[in-house]
Amino acid sequence: MNNIIIYGSNYGTSKRYAEELGRRMQVEVVSYKELGDINEYTDVIYIGGLYAGGVCGMSKTLKKWKKEKKSLCIISVGVSNHRGQKNIDAIRENIKLQLPDELYRMARIYHLRGGIDYSKLSGTHKVMMGLLYKKCKSIPEEQRDEETKALIETYNQKVDFVNFDDLDAIVDDLNF
Ligand SMILES: Cc1cc2nc3c(=O)[nH]c(=O)nc-3n(C[C@H](O)[C@H](O)[C@H](O)COP(=O)(O)O)c2cc1C
Numbered sequence: 334m335n336n337i338i339i340y341g342s343n344y345g346t347s348k349r350y351a352e353e354l355g356r357r358m359q360v361e362v363v364s365y366k367e368l369g370d371i372n373e374y375t376d377v378i379y380i381g382g383l384y385a386g387g388v389c390g391m392s393k394t395l396k397k398w399k400k401e402k403k404s405l406c407i408i409s410v411g412v413s414n415h416r417g418q419k420n421i422d423a424i425r426e427n428i429k430l431q432l433p434d435e436l437y438r439m440a441r442i443y444h445l446r447g448g449i450d451y452s453k454l455s456g457t458h459k460v461m462m463g464l465l466y467k468k469c470k471s472i473p474e475e476q477r478d479e480e481t482k483a484l485i486e487t488y489n490q491k492v493d494f495v496n497f498d499d500l501d502a503i504v505d506d507l508n509f
Pocket residue numbers: 341342343344345346347348381382383384385386387389410411412413446447448449454458459461462480
C-alpha cells in the first residue's frame with residue numbers, strides 16, 4: 334500500500350486536520366509545496382483550504398497524477414457551514430471544475446470547517462475578503478446563502494471552528 338496525505342494550507346487549519354488525520358491513520362503527511370512525485374502513490378488524500386471556491390494547491394497537484402490510480406479522497410476546509418447541503422453542493426460544483434472528469438468521478442469528497450483570523454491575512458487576501466464582504470452585504474438578507482451569511486458573521490474577526498471529532502466519520506469511511 335502506498336498512500337499519502339497532501340495538504341494545501343495558507344493559514345494552518347487544513348494542516349492541523351491533515352496532521353491529525355495522518356496520526357490517526359498512520360499515513361505520511363506532506364504539504365503540496367514539498368511533495369515529490371505524486372505518481373509514487375496509489376492512494377491519495379488531499380486536504381485543502383477553500384479560497385474563492387478553489388481548494389488550495391489541489392488542481393496543480395492532482396493534474397500531475399497519471400499513474401493507474403487506486404483511490405482519491407478530497408477534503409475541503411472552509412469557513413462556511415460544512416453541513417449545509419446547499420453549501421456542499423456549491424463546493425462540489427466548484428471542485429468539479431478544478432479536476433479532470435476521471436478524478437472527480439473517483440473522488441470521495443468530504444467537508445470540514447476551518448477558521449479565519451483577519452489580523453493574520455496577507456494584504457491580497459484582506460482586499461479579497463473586503464470586496465467579498467461588500468458584495469455579500471449588498472445581497473438582501475432573505476436571499477443570503479450559508480456561505481454569504483458565514484462571511485458576514487465572521488468578517489474582521491478571529492474564529493476557529495476546527496473540530497477533530499469531525500474526522501471520526503472520515504476515518505471510519507476510508508478503508509486504507
Ligand atoms: C481570500 C479568501 C477566500 C476564501 N474563500 C472561501 C470560500 O470560498 N469558501 C469558504 O468556505 N471559505 C473561504 N475562505 C475561508 C478559508 O477557507 C478558511 O479560512 C480556511 O480555514 C483556510 O484554510 P487554511 O487555514 O488551511 O489556509 C476564504 C478565505 C480567504 C482569506
